[in-house]
Amino acid sequence: MKKILNDVSQYVDDMLEGLVTAHPHLKRIPGTQVIVRTEKGDKVALVSGGGSGHEPAHAGFVGQGMLDGAVAGEVFTSPTPDQVLEAIRAVDSGKGVLLVIKNYTGDVMNFEMAAELARAEGIEVEQVIVNDDVAVEGSTYTVGRRGIAGTVFVHKIAGAAAESGQSLQEVKRIAQKVIDNVHSMGMALLPCTVPASGQPSFDIGEHEMEIGLGIHGEPGTERIPLTDADSIVSMLLDRIFAHTTAVPGDSVAVLVNGLGATPLSELYIANRSVSRILAEKGYKVLRTLIGEYMTSLEMAGFSISILKLDDELTALLDAPTTAPAW
Amino acid sequence: MKKILNDVSQYVDDMLEGLVTAHPHLKRIPGTQVIVRTEKGDKVALVSGGGSGHEPAHAGFVGQGMLDGAVAGEVFTSPTPDQVLEAIRAVDSGKGVLLVIKNYTGDVMNFEMAAELARAEGIEVEQVIVNDDVAVEGSTYTVGRRGIAGTVFVHKIAGAAAESGQSLQEVKRIAQKVIDNVHSMGMALLPCTVPASGQPSFDIGEHEMEIGLGIHGEPGTERIPLTDADSIVSMLLDRIFAHTTAVPGDSVAVLVNGLGATPLSELYIANRSVSRILAEKGYKVLRTLIGEYMTSLEMAGFSISILKLDDELTALLDAPTTAPAW
Amino acid sequence: MNHLSTDTFVSFVEAYANRLVEMRDVLNNLDNRIGDGDHGTNMARGFSAAVDKLKSTPPPDVAVGCQLVAMTLLGSVGGASGPLYSTVFMKLMAEWKGLTEVNRVQLQQGLQAALDGLIARGKASVGDKTMVDLWTPVVRRLAETESVWDGADLMAVVKEAVLGTKDMIAKKGRAAYLGARSQGTCDPGSLSSALFFEELFAAVLPKGAERIQWHTLAL
Amino acid sequence: MNHLSTDTFVSFVEAYANRLVEMRDVLNNLDNRIGDGDHGTNMARGFSAAVDKLKSTPPPDVAVGCQLVAMTLLGSVGGASGPLYSTVFMKLMAEWKGLTEVNRVQLQQGLQAALDGLIARGKASVGDKTMVDLWTPVVRRLAETESVWDGADLMAVVKEAVLGTKDMIAKKGRAAYLGARSQGTCDPGSLSSALFFEELFAAVLPKGAERIQWHTLAL
């Protein structure tokens, strides 16, 4: 394992210290792994979070017009309810708090327990659960689809709605609308190494790739031979097309998200394929985001997210934010 | 070699196509590898560029308040004079063009030849040469210090000066002032692979690191045992302290730049060490940038740049820009 | 069986914590194959914290001990296993309110309540490839063999239950995302629960219980 | 020697381009060790483009051929080697203006002018571990042996010059950034220039010239 770190057990702690010194509009609630804005808004507040290792998610999306608080667990481990509760308490201005949770058993359980505790203290708390990953077929008997990179659209758009003074119910409605209209799928060339374990998350051959994976270094739903960018993108988009609410002629936003070690140049090469295929199918790409928004440590690979846009979502997507990672 | 690409010989071409479709305020001059703003400014214009493989540099810094044009060579290969000339012609509004060149034999020769050709056409052209890398001791008999990540401070600050309507000579003076006051040094854990060669740029053991390297996948000035973040940062800063114009009590801007495959979490961990050491020595860190600004494909490692600030530079550093990578 | 006194409870938690540290890499490795590679780290971190807590605040009775463990796990484990193991100790606390000694019937009822709590919290069914697949047969066997608990017999159930998860296709937890690729690896949470029962039986059975040699098995 | 006719010039450039493609990985590998790994790719790309140009626009004389090559290299190589090799052909063009046949004296003078141009453009001195360390002794030997050029003798100079760069500490070009670590690897630009002279001598010496077996040498 080759990493820039001090003590492995201090990984998250050191990272959060380095983050708040870099971004003066962020602060850490002392004794916690919770990052909040230094200036509290008088508005509905948004809290998200999850395991660490997804940087810039989630603390990088804290700022005016996006999140009010981000809770960082250990690497790839959902934060504990007491930490989430601290975040809820810190950001609530009396107008209520929306939790943006990615659909993982751990995240859902820990955030829901925190929500119950916060409600018991008289704080109005609502939640939405993001499940944009179409690699996993959902069914009522299974755990359902995961939340991956598409989550950042929820942060941005619901955050803009909250900043504009909308009510908790309205912000929740808009967040859910994003969730209903965003679909993602990812692939990886190389695994990552969780610092505490020191072992690569999987072995993979020089001419293989994983398709349909999440953001926790896990293998995907399939391992297949490595092919060229055009073919990979078309494979991922086909799966997304099977689920997306957007039909040809609709406007969409695209996110080509790097998993950590993939150079931006390769993400641009992927975006070339994405934009060609979408244009050919008759979709109108109104906005494109390219870069690392939701990573999996130093995994090599990327995901594509497609969000169906309407005027409401487009305006909120374009609203300004001070979040460092947007 | 595991990369997301189509034909290796189309690497730069495909990347540029994916880039301009993602960023509607950028366009490519047809038939060239030159990226310019769609709306030409009526002001002194800035052109930079170099080999590809450093994304988001240089095209990601094209936008209002930064560069007007970026010229992309093949991976790690300086662009040719005809390409640079195209960029100069495209951006000149009659107020002159400043070339921001990194100090490499190839870059300097190719850009200077283009400048000569442009001057022959009656365009006013000036140049500055960035040489922030303190790993290499300069002398009149050698090639001198390299330009690395500190170059983005030149783009940002000189770009803001040009945007504010200053003259070519003034913009050049300010660019040179940044160059005189910015010092950088880098390290790497893992090499990168140039797509056309397909071979890792060097072999390195599990417990070794390279110190004092540039941004072209090259080995550094020394190979030493891998140590912890605090020690690495203190080693790099010691070399920078030996050169920086900033003295304790001065204000500085910090850039912790990832080389491509290093997770943002590790850059934050490095920044924790940087900010602690600078605070201890009595420097005032006014601004901190963390992320990938000038990369070396998928190399793992980072560099630190320290820019001594005064009121003029701080104001220009803070000025708004639409460049996607700032 | 011997009664589970407050002291025995504390040393059981301590033995379990040590066992988790010993088995951390095995648990991480299983979780690496079908999850995110942190189950061993999570469990070792949480139970080591619980031991610290029990040492710094010696509990007056078993229920308070359970509460301390539940709260410590809740605040230190995270992930899926944090709330789940925390639920186990919360249910035990509720069942054993005020007890300084837990007898056979109370132990069995407590564990049944813990299993019910696990299912209520995680909504997994038998066959979903989660720790419920370990807890269900073990708790059932405890009920079936009410009068004589035999260490070897119980250990056989534990071992079979862990190995039984190997060929399952996961429907809950992270392994579910792998679909059919989750087959061929035992569920890490079932193994950590197996260690829980191994240490519990060793603590309360008069003859102790022989530990299963997990490293000799193809997990 | 045979005169260098326009046709011979074109087939010399073609042979050099083929040789560069053949040796691309060797050149890249040397540049990988002490530079940025692209010298073979750069040279092969540039000279293949030059051959295409010469084929699509057959030059009326050697000077025009040199100009076509110079302009093509300038627009297709980039890096340090682009302007440098382009300068070589620009200087040859200037020296050979209007010639359809280049004789011994003109060849020698042209190469001397090319070397002067290289030095003027790159400002490298002998011993700086650049292609100047190949050009200088070879051009000197051509002058010294004015009356009889002997293929084997010239090849020995070429070979020795390349190997002589191995222990130098680079002062110019990218390898200079490595300081003392640049020792132990031959300069890639010297090797590509060696191939230039090998193919040139093969084209103009009546007995041809035997190619150096670079892969048998420790570069």
Ligand SMILES: Nc1ncnc2c1ncn2[C@@H]1O[C@H](COP(=O)(O)OP(=O)(O)O)[C@@H](O)[C@H]1O
């Ligand atoms: N819904 C559930 N019900 C019961 N147990 C579960 C459930 N989901 C996951 N588990 C158990 O949790 C274990 C994984 O825990 P851990 O790795 O610590 O958390 P995470 O999956 O969040 O990384 C699995 O092996 C499984 O036994």
Ligand SMILES: Nc1ncnc2c1ncn2[C@@H]1O[C@H](COP(=O)(O)OP(=O)(O)O)[C@@H](O)[C@H]1O
């Ligand atoms: N200043 C110089 N003068 C002469 N030759 C030089 C100079 N700088 C570099 N070279 C030659 O150029 C070669 C490297 O070329 P190449 O790899 O194509 O360009 P780059 O260094 O820009 O990647 C070196 O091996 C050296 O022989």
Ligand SMILES: [Mg+2]
């Ligand atoms: Mg986890």
Ligand SMILES: [Mg+2]
């Ligand atoms: Mg180069």
Ligand SMILES: [Mg+2]
């Ligand atoms: Mg796990």
Ligand SMILES: [Mg+2]
């Ligand atoms: Mg090179």
